Amino acid sequence: MSVLVYTENWDGKFKKLSFELVSFACEIAKTLNTNVVALSIGKVNDDELNKLGTYGASKILNVQNENLINLNNQAYTSVLAQAAAKEGATLIVFAHNNTGKAIAPRLSVRLKAGLATGVLALPSNFQPFTIAKKVFTAKAIANVVIKTPVSIVTLLQNAFGVFETPVAASIEAFNPEIKDNELKTEVKDVNKVSGKILLTDAEIVVSGGRGMKGPENWGSIEELATLLGAGTACSRPVSDEGWRPHEEHTGQTGKILAPNLYIACGISGAIQHLGGISGSKCIVAINKDPDAPIFEAADYGIVGDVLKVLPEMITAVKELKGN
Amino acid sequence: MKILVCISNVPDTTTKIKFTDNNTAFDQAGVQWIINPWDELALTRALDIKDAQAGMVEEITVINVGLAATEPTIRKALAIGADKGIRINAEPKDAFTVASQLADVISKESFDIILCGIESSDSNGNNVGGMLSELLDMPSVSSVSHFDIKDGKVELKREIDGGQETVSTPIPFVGIVQKGIAKEPRIPSMRGIMGARTKPLQVIEAIQTETLTEFATYDLPKPKAACKKIDPDNVKELVQLLHNEAKVI
Secondary structure (H helix, E strand, C coil): EEEEEEEEEEEEEECCHHHHHHHHHHHHHHHHHHHHEEEEECCCCCHHHHHHHHCEEEEEEEECCHHHHCHHHHHHHHHHHHHHHHHHEEEEEEEECCCHHHHHHHHHHHCCCCEEECCCCCCCEEEEEEEEEEECCCCCCEEEEEECCEEEEECCCCCCCCCCCCCCCEECCCCCCCCHHHHEEEEEEEEEEECCCCCCCCCCEEEEEEHHHHHHHHHHHHCCCCCCCCCCEEEEHHHCCCCCCCCECCCCCCCCCCCCCEECCCCCCCCCHHHHHHHCEEEEEEECCCCHHHHHCCCCEEEEEEEHHHHHHHHHHHHHHHC | CEEEECCCCCECCCCCEEEEECCEECCCCCCEEECCHHHHHHHHHHHHHHHHHCCCCCEEEEEECCCCCHHHHHHHHHHHHHEEEEEECCCCCCCCHHHHHHHHHHCCCCCCCEEECCCCCCCCCCHHHHHHHHHHCCCCCEEEEEEEEEEEEEEEEEECCCCCEEEEEEEEEEEEEECCCCCCCCCCHHHHHHHHCCCCCCECCCCCCCCEEEEEEEECCCCCCCCEEECCCCHHHHHHHHCCCCCCC
16 A cells, blocks of 8 residues: 655756645555655656655655656556556545646546545545545535545645655666557657746746736836746736736636735736636735725735836835845 | 547536535526636637638537536537537536546547547546546647647647647547637637537437546635735835735745
8 A cells, every 4th residue: 555646857856846745645644554655757866856755755666768758648647557556556646737637637547546636635534535626716615535446636736835754765766668559649849948937836926917008017027026036927818918928827727826925916806817826825916996806815905006016015025135 | 630629518607606405516506508618719729720721620529428408508619610519418427427428429430639628617627638538548638738730740739837848649639728729719600600500419328437536515715804905105014914924925
């Protein structure tokens, strides 16, 4: 028996989300009186792999295979299925990101294991396995019962947190069998956004809406974001207008974020937008319309012209950071 | 090529969500139903390709797993421009059931491209497309934000965390699409609406399937404490509160 975690790496490095997954799995493993096995695919050095032990992974399966450099849904599913069988996994944990969303459903069928995606917290019950997730675009929470002996979950980023539970981790080379007919898709080109904080990874997000008036005013959003070490996001009309790239669109049909702090600048807060940010720990709204729905979702609000408030906020943050 | 677009019947996004039977069932009273927004974008992209390249796309079919009440949603997809509709007569109890019903019908047909929205706006699952591809033993490409057919070959762009990849795949395959695939969903024209009435809508009886999961109970989010308003002339106070009270900066 074990809890298996897929820990993704980016150019050989893990991110906070990988450590969060291990922390989450470790807490469940304690309850189940079992251990956590992490699975890593790709070139990651031992120092980096050992970091997973800090969060409670006692075994790390290290897969190095030329055919697995880029995500291939079928082949990765096979790797996970073979690891799950070898380790007798009763629970498999993924991040609720592009990779998790691509593999977990295939694995669910392969293992005939029930899947709950975008889960928010630890299971509320183990018999039967019951876990909460958002539904109706964050307008409600469903308590999902998984009826199969093996469960799969994808954890919403930032929903659990990172906790250290140091254990001695053993690193084991793992060479799963990959069949040729599982390698049908081919990545022709990779275009990485470099030097920017990944939105889904950001603990603070500064986001702009139509109230920003035009793309020429984004300098203050970017300046505030840089000061706070934050990612930048936007509302749907802004990305539709082409003021900002699609990757920044946050809301029902865009990115779902759960940062510690979300600063909504000139965003009215349509229900579709709120669906993408309601997991945020703290929401700040700056909008000139006192009746804008964003204030109902916000913890702190300023009713005022965002183009005047932002420069003052930048000054105040500079003062704070200067101390 | 034959394209199949899997569509979900979901409550309109502005619906007030309520539950009945001790919070075990979604209250459907007064709900307006629509095509799941991501599925609608997938259909729009398929139609754009069909229009741009005469003869390349032979036929676009939409398929839905649902009871008779979902037919207006399928008719809407026909009004938007799909050539024919299929309804599998089953209650969509969980993602695995839906994928199993779809796989059974699809395996008896010969679709080249199968498109699914990345999630439905009701269960927010991200499940059906991936499950379907595995049941059909087909390659899948997920988080697809661009899709084209050039010289008979499929070209895709998929979002990864931190960038974008260009991916090629043989057909048949399952494309799981997200925002960006089409700019705006198509709106049915009057001619489209009239024509939809006479387009074929086939009803197929369901097979026996099982469920792996169950949405046992629902909760509504706890009401949030009132927003603390700060004077626009005292922005410094906001920054102090975020630092000292909320402890987020």
